[in-house]
Amino acid sequence: MNSTAKGDRPHIAVFGRRNVGKSSLINKLTNQKLALVSSQPGTTTDPVYKAMELLPIGPVMMIDTAGIDDQGELGEMRIKKTKEIMRKTDLALLVISAVQGAGEFEADLVREFKEKDIPFIVVLNKIELLEDAEKAEPISTLKNFDKFLKKFKLDFIKASAEQEINIDLIRETIAEEMPEDCSRQTIMGDLIDPGDTVVLVTPIDSAAPKGRLILPQVQTIRDILDHDASALVTKKTKVKSEIDKLENAPKIVVTDSQAFETVAREVPEDILLTGFSVLFARYKGDLKTFVRGAKAMEKLKAGDKVLVAEACTHRRQQDDIGTVKIPNWVHSKISPEIEFEHVSGREFPDNLKDYTVILHCGSCMLNRKEVLSRLKEAEAEGVPVINYGMGIAWLHGILDRALEPFPEALELWQQDQEEIVGVV
């Protein structure tokens, strides 16, 4: 189970003020001493990720965060990091101390969860202290907690990480509340039938990792096998001869997007052809959003600025796709005066408005929630987004073909084109 890709695990994050018992609760939920616990407020400083098995759900990613009431300049930075975690949170636990009750910090978190559509569970921790009148002021605490619950119409679970009260109930509630769509169920199972053959084209060049296949290719093979179909994996130079050898035509050919152009020439027109990046645009994000991004690419003109966003911080190749190849193609196809700026890693800049379009990487390291959050942020700023693969398909004039297996997206793309033709 440990091999379940990070991006495919539901992400459960724990939020709350300092010292309320967030780390203690994670340790109890996971039955492991993963997170550092102490009576010192501010023990957890950076978000702590742990991929693990959480019964009865299965493989998940648990995230411990720094307290939302941290102080000072460092504290502010930690709060910012904690809030960034929300982008990828499929389900949140809001931990409140029974000794402190709820206040503005908790109200703020609830407002943010609601704004970001994050389902959450309220846990009133250290409940055993309520019975100890010396350590708590049960009446006033419960009064403000009650007001908070009423204000937001919330339910809650009484718990104690220390005395292991209701830990199982929290696990079960997590399983119940986990949104079903936090990961799409299949990469291409809906496109194939049992017994079909799918041809996968994976270029073995200097960009390919030594001795292995990249994650989206491996996941696609697994998905095809899960649907009782067969995968024929080949290089771009062999794709035609492999198809010719088959007794029955393959149901669909999937290629690495960098080989799109060559492969499109080799694969007969009556065989469906798409890219891993189109499959993953759908699996991780939203195909229609990227189709709108393609429309924005059509309208690019000299002086426009394009943001290239890469989610991981890998070492760049000389002919790196995001920093070199795509800008070169855009410069030669549209205008040499289109400006490119680059960001990589976890950060998504605040100045999205400055860009005409955002070109995003394939997001194989991000979970679906984070991709959707990024798309939502861009949409709120009115900036269209497209992923690398679909951008490449458009730049090479084969987006129509790559979208053929997805009638709704194709229809939207063709409508958009007609609109453009209509305008001109």
Ligand SMILES: Nc1nc2c(ncn2[C@@H]2O[C@H](COP(=O)(O)OP(=O)(O)OP(=O)(O)O)[C@@H](O)[C@H]2O)c(=O)[nH]1
């Ligand atoms: N009495 C009691 N103490 C608890 C309980 N849960 C945690 N604690 C104690 O509360 C203190 C803080 O616990 P942590 O788990 O470090 O709290 P945290 O929310 O992660 O704190 P920060 O990382 O500083 O934000 C520790 O001394 C814990 O032993 C509980 O249910 N009851």
Ligand SMILES: [Mg+2]
């Ligand atoms: Mg902690």
